[in-house]
Amino acid sequence: MNTLEQSFRPAGFARRLLAFAIDFLPIAVYILALVGIGVGTTHITGELVILASPWTTDLLAFLVLILPVILYFTLQESSQRQATWGKHKMGIKVVNAQGLKLSGRQALIRSAVKFFPWQLAHTCVIQIKFGQTSPWLTIGALLAQVLVVTYVLSIIISKEHRAPYDRLSGAYVIFKK
Numbered sequence: 001m002n003t004l005e006q007s008f009r010p011a012g013f014a015r016r017l018l019a020f021a022i023d024f025l026p027i028a029v030y031i032l033a034l035v036g037i038g039v040g041t042t043h044i045t046g047e048l049v050i051l052a053s054p055w056t057t058d059l060l061a062f063l064v065l066i067l068p069v070i071l072y073f074t075l076q077e078s079s080q081r082q083a084t085w086g087k088h089k090m091g092i093k094v095v096n097a098q099g100l101k102l103s104g105r106q107a108l109i110r111s112a113v114k115f116f117p118w119q120l121a122h123t124c125v126i127q128i129k130f131g132q133t134s135p136w137l138t139i140g141a142l143l144a145q146v147l148v149v150t151y152v153l154s155i156i157i158s159k160e161h162r163a164p165y166d167r168l169s170g171a172y173v174i175f176k177k
Helices: 003-007 013-045 054-077 085-089 104-129 135-157 164-169
Strands: 092-095 172-175
Touching (some): 013 085, 013 092, 013 135, 054 085, 054 104, 104 135, 104 164, 135 164
């Protein structure tokens, strides 16, 4: 760790969790809007619209839910503010090892790895819902949970309170000065 990194005051687990909870509020509203569109479409057409395959369903779920969330976090954390709405409200920001804002690439890597367990879980659940049976689906669903637990524990345990997605992207979540 260089001297600049040592001057960072890392944000701990509780602060990061509260920031994510705040960030999840608009995501939850967005999810409810998507559900409303689905229910409205079903009501208007009189039938539940079911896509042809689990792969098209998963692709649609990725494009309308996961990808917008990844892009929101990427754009906000690589912006001049260096924080999502929740992080900003909690007085924390995301920086690189030099204390500067993340590049778009760093922020995208951070967000993609951060939300990979969410996508993996969706993929497995959708496959299972379509009647697919494979030990790989069970393993994938369990892996998604293990990754989330690993992320949480690494933030709690590591001295810098960094998750694997922070390390892979070269990011630090710190208190604003």
